Amino acid sequence: MLSSLRALKRDLAAIATTLGASRPSPVVQTTRPVPARAHRRLRVASIVRETADAVTLVLEDPAGAPIRFSPGQFFTLVVPLEGEVIKRAYSASSSAADGQRVAVTIKRTPDGRVSKYLVEKARAGDSFEVLGPSGSFTPVPATHERLLVLVGGGSGITPLLSITRTLLATEPATRIALVYGNRAREDVIFWDALESLATTHGPRFRIRHVLEQPSAGWADPAGRLDGEALARELDALGEPDGPTTDYFLCGPEPMMRAARACLEGRGVAAARVHQESFAAAHASAASAPTSPQLVTVLIRGDQKQFVVAPPRTVLETALDAGIDMPFSCTVGGCGTCRVRLVEGHVAMEEPNCLTADERTQGYVLACVARPASPCTFEVP
Numbered sequence: 001m002l003s004s005l006r007a008l009k010r011d012l013a014a015i016a017t018t019l020g021a022s023r024p025s026p027v028v029q030t031t032r033p034v035p036a037r038a039h040r041r042l043r044v045a046s047i048v049r050e051t052a053d054a055v056t057l058v059l060e061d062p063a064g065a066p067i068r069f070s071p072g073q074f075f076t077l078v079v080p081l082e083g084e085v086i087k088r089a090y091s092a093s094s095s096a097a098d099g100q101r102v103a104v105t106i107k108r109t110p111d112g113r114v115s116k117y118l119v120e121k122a123r124a125g126d127s128f129e130v131l132g133p134s135g136s137f138t139p140v141p142a143t144h145e146r147l148l149v150l151v152g153g154g155s156g157i158t159p160l161l162s163i164t165r166t167l168l169a170t171e172p173a174t175r176i177a178l179v180y181g182n183r184a185r186e187d188v189i190f191w192d193a194l195e196s197l198a199t200t201h202g203p204r205f206r207i208r209h210v211l212e213q214p215s216a217g218w219a220d221p222a223g224r225l226d227g228e229a230l231a232r233e234l235d236a237l238g239e240p241d242g243p244t245t246d247y248f249l250c251g252p253e254p255m256m257r258a259a260r261a262c263l264e265g266r267g268v269a270a271a272r273v274h275q276e277s278f279a280a281a282h283a284s285a286a287s288a289p290t291s292p293q294l295v296t297v298l299i300r301g302d303q304k305q306f307v308v309a310p311p312r313t314v315l316e317t318a319l320d321a322g323i324d325m326p327f328s329c330t331v332g333g334c335g336t337c338r339v340r341l342v343e344g345h346v347a348m349e350e351p352n353c354l355t356a357d358e359r360t361q362g363y364v365l366a367c368v369a370r371p372a373s374p375c376t377f378e379v380p
């Protein structure tokens with residue numbers, strides 16, 4: 001319900017923007033998650049090495065079809081690796097105004113299977129099955145004057161850069177301030193791209209780097225980007241918070257927790273604080289069901305039954321059985337596959353995007369749910 005309300009709100013805002021704007025933007029899309037049939041194969045057109053640990057893959061449709069997304073959304077890459085097919089979400093880092101290509105930027109995670117593979121082995125000419133776009137970490141399009149404050153850490157810069165690139169190009173009345181925390185200068189992904197945007201767009205885009213381990217001669221802020229550091233940076237911006245200021249946070253969980261607490265302490269309404277979490281859902285071996293279970297799905301007045309065998313999820317098995325269940329990201333990140341558990345028990349991969357309210361109301365995510373007993377689900 002919450003996500004459909006959010007999607008409705010965005011759609012209405014987008015329509016209002018289009019009706020009210022003298023020059024409607026052809027680019028910034030509404031962000032209702034793209035429904036199930038959005039698989040496509042995209043080819044790596046080129047690769048940019050951003051830092052020792054991060055690469056950008058520029059993806060294109062081999063047939064030249066457009067690639068549409070809203071700034072801040074992510075795509076799910078399906079990567080065949082060591083006999084397995086693994087899915088991982090990666091946010092677009094390029095401008096949604098491009099239309100023909102999308103760039104995703106991957107930072108190698110310590111012991112991470114897919115990120116290590118992509119950073120070390122991906123080559124131009126490779127192709128991947130891709131799902132999406134997904135996600136609602138995207139500003140409502142606007143024509144009025146407003147300020148977006150973006151707070152990022154490490155690879156969390158990716159959706160923030162897409163937002164920055166897109167809105168600087170399409171929304172003349174939007175100003176953006178970015179506070180970006182990293183360990184050291186050499187870890188900063190997109191240093192040059194950010195400097196270039198700041199030079200081109202002058203006062204409309206300001207950036208503050210906060211480095212934990214700066215080298216000698218660093219004159220800007222040093223230390224961890226915690227609540228105190230963020231408060232100092234917000235003061236330095238000299239922009240009073242107001243009803244048209246929105247905050248977008250993406251980075252390590254402790255950084256986002258500190259940022260939320262800092263903003264709350266400054267009286268910023270929670271509705272104006274948006275965050276994207278890169279924490280991926282993982283099946284816990286301890287709670288993973290071990291025996292096949294009968295599942296009943298109530299969908300559009302119809303009743304379907306199938307057996308889910310471990311380690312498959314409810315969504316995977318339903319789609320194999322030809323049942324038209326809604327989905328988009330397949331990694332617990334977008335909420336499109338939300339269903340109500342009417343009867344039975346499931347083990348779900350955590351963390352995922354379900355809210356506490358949704359859990360209380362009995363919702364589960366079919367893409368990361370494995371039945372631990374016979375189950376009945378209702379598709380809303």
Ligand SMILES: Cc1cc2nc3c(=O)[nH]c(=O)nc-3n(C[C@H](O)[C@H](O)[C@H](O)COP(=O)(O)OP(=O)(O)OC[C@H]3O[C@@H](n4cnc5c(N)ncnc54)[C@H](O)[C@@H]3O)c2cc1C
Pocket residue numbers: 074088089090091092104105106107108109110111112113114115116135155158159276277278279280282283284285333
């Ligand atoms: C919406 C979204 C957007 C994202 N966007 C980006 C992006 O733009 N750029 C980017 O670089 N990343 C992004 N990510 C993160 C990305 O999807 C992957 O999670 C990341 O690349 C790590 O995947 P991996 O296969 O390399 O690591 P994995 O092999 O999955 O392991 C990752 C880490 O988790 C630990 N781990 C493995 N299994 C478990 C387990 N069962 N329980 C607990 N911990 C475990 C590992 O030890 C390792 O440290 C995004 C994630 C989400 C959800």
Ligand code: FES
Pocket residue numbers: 134326327328329330331332333334335336337338365366367368
């Ligand atoms: S498909 Fe996105 S959460 Fe399940």
